[in-house]
Amino acid sequence: MIIEMTTQVRVQDIKEGQMWYQTLFTREPDFIPHEGFAEWEIISGCWLQVAEGTPSEDSGPLRLGVTDLEGERERLVRELNIDQFEIYSREEVPVKWGTFTDPWGNRLGFFEHLNKTEEEELIKAIVGN
Template sequence: MIFEMTYQVRVSDFDEGLKWYKSLLKKEPDFTPHDGFAEWELIPGCWLQVAEGTPAVGSGPLRLGIKSIEDERSRLINELNIESFEIFSREEVPVKWATFSDPWGNSIGFFEYIEEKEMNERKNVILGKNG
């Protein structure tokens, strides 16, 4: 039985990577056990690790569920100086999604539920809330 997960990205410049991911996630790391390594618990039991090292080519994307792709895209362009990215959707898919890269080439993405009701239902299931 799987009860927890981690996803690791590597950055060649840890200090810059730490700064970049703190801005992306809008929070300090939850766990920094040693130099060159930081970890954030994104939702209960779901961790993102940033480690100093050579980025893995062709991995990802790590996609994060958010409330508004458009708002986050604007924020990242302004705060992290990333290039604008396209937002995709398909009629049969209940989310919009987009993919971009961090400065080290790690593929990251966002997704947004089209229906707010569905987003709220998913959040309640994930966070263990009833109604």
């Protein structure tokens, strides 16, 4: 039985990387176990590890669900100078999405559920209400 998940991105400079991801998540890391490493629990049991090292090519994207894709895109353009963040949708896909990269080439993205009733039920299930 799987009970948690972690994924890792690598950055060449951990201080710059930590600051960039702090801005992305609008908060400090949840756990810094040692030098060169920081972790955020994105939702319960799902962790993103940022480690100092050589970024991997052609990995990802790691896409995170948000409730306001356009608002998050505007924030990232303003606060992190993201310049390539187009939003896509397809009739047969129940979400719209966009992909961008961090300064180290790690591919990330956001997606938003189109059916807001389903989205509200998902949020209730996650937060336990």
